[in-house]
Amino acid sequence: MKTTTVSVYAAFFFILVLSVSCRRDSEAPDVAFQKIEMCMESLPDTALYLLKSVPHPEKLRGKSQADYALLLTQAMDQNYVKFTSDSLIALALNYYTVERGDTAMRAKAQYYYGRVLRELGKDEEALSFLSSAKEMFGKIQCCKMFAMATDEIGMVNRKKKLYQESLKNFQESYAIYEELKDSVGIVRAGQNIGRAYLFQNNWDSCYFYYNNALELARKKQYPSEVSILHELGILYRSMGELKKSERYFLAAYEKETDEERKYVECMSLGYLYIQMGDVENARKYFKMSVNSSKEYTRIDAYNNLYFLEKDIDNFEEAITYHEKADSIVSVLDEVDSLELITELQKQYENEKLRSDNLQMKMHRTVFLFCGTIVFLIVAFYMCYYYYKSKNHKKKIAEIESQIRDNEEEIK
Numbered sequence: 001m002k003t004t005t006v007s008v009y010a011a012f013f014f015i016l017v018l019s020v021s022c023r024r025d026s027e028a029p030d031v032a033f034q035k036i037e038m039c040m041e042s043l044p045d046t047a048l049y050l051l052k053s054v055p056h057p058e059k060l061r062g063k064s065q066a067d068y069a070l071l072l073t074q075a076m077d078q079n080y081v082k083f084t085s086d087s088l089i090a091l092a093l094n095y096y097t098v099e100r101g102d103t104a105m106r107a108k109a110q111y112y113y114g115r116v117l118r119e120l121g122k123d124e125e126a127l128s129f130l131s132s133a134k135e136m137f138g139k140i141q142c143c144k145m146f147a148m149a150t151d152e153i154g155m156v157n158r159k160k161k162l163y164q165e166s167l168k169n170f171q172e173s174y175a176i177y178e179e180l181k182d183s184v185g186i187v188r189a190g191q192n193i194g195r196a197y198l199f200q201n202n203w204d205s206c207y208f209y210y211n212n213a214l215e216l217a218r219k220k221q222y223p224s225e226v227s228i229l230h231e232l233g234i235l236y237r238s239m240g241e242l243k244k245s246e247r248y249f250l251a252a253y254e255k256e257t258d259e260e261r262k263y264v265e266c267m268s269l270g271y272l273y274i275q276m277g278d279v280e281n282a283r284k285y286f287k288m289s290v291n292s293s294k295e296y297t298r299i300d301a302y303n304n305l306y307f308l309e310k311d312i313d314n315f316e317e318a319i320t321y322h323e324k325a326d327s328i329v330s331v332l333d334e335v336d337s338l339e340l341i342t343e344l345q346k347q348y349e350n351e352k353l354r355s356d357n358l359q360m361k362m363h364r365t366v367f368l369f370c371g372t373i374v375f376l377i378v379a380f381y382m383c384y385y386y387y388k389s390k391n392h393k394k395k396i397a398e399i400e401s402q403i404r405d406n407e408e409e410i411k
Contacts, residue, residue, distance in 0.1 A: 033067045040071070044078035051075055066095035070105070073112045083119045107136035111149050118156060127156045147176040147185060154192060158199070167196040183220050187213045191228055198231070203239055210235065226255050233268065242276050263292040263301075270304060282308060290324075299325050 032050075040047045051072045054060075060068050070092035076083065093113045096106040114129035134149035154169030170192040177185030190213035197206035210232050217225040233248035249272060253265040266285040273282035286308065289301035302325035309318035 033064070033071055036071060040074060040078065044075055047071070048075035048079050048081075063095070066092045066109075070109055070112065073116065077112065077115060083116045086113065086116045086120065089113050089116050103136055103140050104142060107133045107140070107142070108145065110136070111145060111152075114149075115152060118152060123156050123159060127153065130156070143176055143180060144182065144185070147173040147180075147182075147189070150176075151189060151192065154196075158192075158196065163196055163199050167193065167200075170196055183216055184222065187217050187220075187222055187224055187228075190216075191224065191231070194228075194231065194235075198235055198238070201238070203235065206235055207232075226252050226261075229255065230265065230268065233272070237272060237275070242272060245272055246276070260293060263289045263294070263297055267297065267300060267304075270301075274304075274308065279308065279312060295328055295331075299328050302328070 036047050036050055051068065054068065057065075057068055069088050069090075073083075073089040073092070089109070089112050092109045096109045110129045111133035114126045114133060117123075117126035117129065130149050130152045134146060134153065137143075137146040137149055150169050150173040154166040154173070157163075157166035157169060170189050174186065174189035174193060177189055190209045194206050194210035194213065197203075197209065210228055214225065214228045214232065216222075217228055229248050229252035233245045233252060236242070236245035236248060246269075249265060249269050253262060253269065256262045256265055266289040270282045270285040270289065273279075273285065283305065286301050286305045290298050290305075292298050292301070302321045306318050306321040306325065309315070309321065
């Protein structure tokens with residue numbers, strides 16, 4: 001444990017020194033990016049911090065700009081930062097697509113472009129880029145990235161409810177991760193296979209993969225242990241084994257360190273206790289969920305409390321919870337309306353700005369055209385004047401020469 005800590009601090013110090021040198025040497029960014037890429041897997045948060053600390057990234061050009069965009073997208077992905085646009089990774093994709101750089105970099109850019117598109121809900125476009133990336137990774141025998149691309153394709157197929165296709169994708173990636181002895185990949189792919197079987201109500205296979213993933217996640221102390229416990233709770237709830245489901249949901253709740261996600265576990269426990277007929281515990285966990293910072297979680301919690309109290313004829317409490325849910329919905333409607341008005345105003349201002357820019361561009365074009373015409377006319381007259389002046393000087397020189405000859409002849 002001490003060795004690991006020392007190595008982490010050493011790597012962190014080394015990268016910090018490297019990032020400082022990046023400011024002093026114009027060739028240093030490429031070297032710095034290579035070193036950051038090497039630490040991406042082990043220290044993704046540090047990699048993201050260093051990339052965001054790069055001074056004036058907007059001044060980067062060519063390969064440096066493409067490498068920066070690709071690395072920053074990768075670091076954001078590994079730190080679970082939500083993507084809101086594909087403009088960053090598009091810089092890398094555009095650079096590497098024009099036959100610049102090696103096949104591995106082009107494939108990596110296509111993979112992360114597909115990842116971003118999938119996060120943005122553009123599944124069909126994402127599938128095209130992910131499939132292309134997978135094919136390229138296969139040709140250059142980059143096994144880990146091939147498995148990751150296959151995982152992403154499985155995610156798209158699962159969202160499209162092509163469960164059998166997604167299962168094949170996850171099994172393919174699982175086999176590669178096992179061959180590579182990549183425990184993180186094995187846990188992720190195993191969990192995905194478990195989900196695929198869960199959607200098909202294949203309980204035995206579902207439990208087998210979930211259990212294997214859970215054992216490995218516990219052994220390696222991966223944060224995915226919580227989500228596996230939660231999904232095992234869903235599995236047993238679907239099978240009607242509510243006591244086992246309770247055990248897994250409670251374990252997930254106890255191990256969850258993110259305060260907001262704890263409220264999700266509370267909601268699951270509330271639903272479970274309703275099924276179990278345990279009103280007190282159901283009320284307890286739903287009341288805990290109303291402390292969430294997420295409006296929709298609070299709405300669900302209040303609505304569940306409303307139905308809970310209504311079913312036991314506690315109408316006064318039920319009405320109170322219903323009014324609280326309605327008040328949040330009203331606030332959200334007002335916020336949505338304000339956001340819509342703001343968005344429309346922003347669009348109007350953007351269109352007006354575009355119109356003004358086009359008018360300015362048109363005026364500039366007319367001015368340049370007129371200026372060019374005037375310049376050509378002036379240049380023509382200057383050339384003409386120069387030519388005439390030269391001819392006059394030549395004639396004067398001839399006359400003076402003739403005069404000198406005449407004077408000699410007179411003498």
